[in-house]
Amino acid sequence: MSSWSLFHFLRPEWLLALPLCLFGWWRIRRSVLRVMQVGELVAPHLRDALTVHRDSLSRLRPVDGVAGVALCLALAAAGPTWSRQPSPWFAETAPLVVAMEVSDSMRANDLAPTRLDRARFKVLDLVAARTGTRTAVMAYAGSAHIVVPPSTDIEVIRPLLESLDPAIMPAPGANASAVLEPALALLGEDAPLGTLLFINDGFDALDIPALSDFVSRPGTPAVTALVVGSDRGGVALMPDGSPARSKDGGRIDTSIDTAVLRRVENEAGIRVTRVTSDDEDLRRVLRTIASQLAQADDPDARWRDEGWWFLWPAALLTLLSFRRGWTMRW
Numbered sequence: 001m002s003s004w005s006l007f008h009f010l011r012p013e014w015l016l017a018l019p020l021c022l023f024g025w026w027r028i029r030r031s032v033l034r035v036m037q038v039g040e041l042v043a044p045h046l047r048d049a050l051t052v053h054r055d056s057l058s059r060l061r062p063v064d065g066v067a068g069v070a071l072c073l074a075l076a077a078a079g080p081t082w083s084r085q086p087s088p089w090f091a092e093t094a095p096l097v098v099a100m101e102v103s104d105s106m107r108a109n110d111l112a113p114t115r116l117d118r119a120r121f122k123v124l125d126l127v128a129a130r131t132g133t134r135t136a137v138m139a140y141a142g143s144a145h146i147v148v149p150p151s152t153d154i155e156v157i158r159p160l161l162e163s164l165d166p167a168i169m170p171a172p173g174a175n176a177s178a179v180l181e182p183a184l185a186l187l188g189e190d191a192p193l194g195t196l197l198f199i200n201d202g203f204d205a206l207d208i209p210a211l212s213d214f215v216s217r218p219g220t221p222a223v224t225a226l227v228v229g230s231d232r233g234g235v236a237l238m239p240d241g242s243p244a245r246s247k248d249g250g251r252i253d254t255s256i257d258t259a260v261l262r263r264v265e266n267e268a269g270i271r272v273t274r275v276t277s278d279d280e281d282l283r284r285v286l287r288t289i290a291s292q293l294a295q296a297d298d299p300d301a302r303w304r305d306e307g308w309w310f311l312w313p314a315a316l317l318t319l320l321s322f323r324r325g326w327t328m329r330w
Contacts (some may be wrong), residue, residue, distance in 0.1 A: 006238055010079030010305060013220040065178040065320045072314035076307035083304050085188035090101050095134045095150055095190050097181040097221070098123055102139045103199035104166050108201070108254035110234030111275070115254075116277065119228050120161045121200045126197075126282055127154045130289075139164050142171025144178040145159045150186065177201055177210035187221055201229040202256045203264050211268040224288045225264070228275045228306040231256050 009015065020275050100123065127135050134150040146253040148157050176198060187194045207224060215223055233254030236244035244252045273284045
């Protein structure tokens with residue numbers, strides 16, 4: 001919805017002052033013109049000698065500046081507005097579900113110390129940045145499980161995050177689609193306000209249809225992804241230092257398929273952010289969360305009073321009253 005379609009006045013009764021201002025301006029302007037007409041009765045050579053600033057009488061006069069100030073103040077008092085200011089408590093109702101991939105590929109060491117450790121750090125930084133808002137944590141591999149229900153306490157989330165390890169997951173793999181319905185249930189009625197954040201090292205192409213269907217459904221949260229790892233990948237190491245092995249006995253391929261990431265963005269409409277060494281990636285995630293909340297309808301949101309914009313031209317016109325010859329004589 002455009003801003004112009006939302007434009008209205010908070011105190012429209014002040015608009016009644018506009019015709020009064022215009023009428024007063026017209027009456028005073030008319031009296032000035034009447035003085036000019038009286039001057040026509042005087043001989044031209046005397047009139048030119050006796051009239052001060054005759055050429056300016058038909059142009060701008062002090063009354064014009066006063067009328068402009070009055071009009072601006074009346075419009076400011078009417079309270080023009082075209083946007084809402086969300087209430088503070090409403091901002092705190094933006095829930096977040098973090099779905100962290102806990103698979104063997106997340107043991108890769110291309111990001112020190114490992115992808116999984118880097119993902120933990122990012123979650124804790126994100127929760128700290130959202131002080132007072134609810135965050136739930138899920139872990140998924142071949143299946144998805146709730147680790148922390150919606151909570152605002154980072155000290156509750158921290159030890160449970162640190163305990164996550166691929167060895168405790170019931171089924172191997174990276175089934176992102178298994179997260180969708182449990183995350184929706186966690187958010188409940190607040191799903192349209194919330195965000196589902198995947199923190200992983202990529203998606204499987206088989207997950208794209210399920211992700212696309214989920215995003216297109218009404219009443220679902222915004223979905224975004226923070227991808228941890230480099231394109232080339234690294235070596236996934238077990239706790240004893242040996243390389244992690246796939247089912248066929250070979251080393252796990254930890255490279256990131258950027259073509260699949262592009263499909264996730266283009267086909268499913270999910271914004272994918274690559275992890276960075278600073279907090280730029282988290283700022284992008286926070287903007288996505290804020291954007292989802294901004295699209296929600298806050299029943300207690302107040303309209304922003306934008307009348308202050310008219311105070312600037314009123315102040316500039318008021319400065320003219322300090323100019324010699326522009327003082328209004330009442």
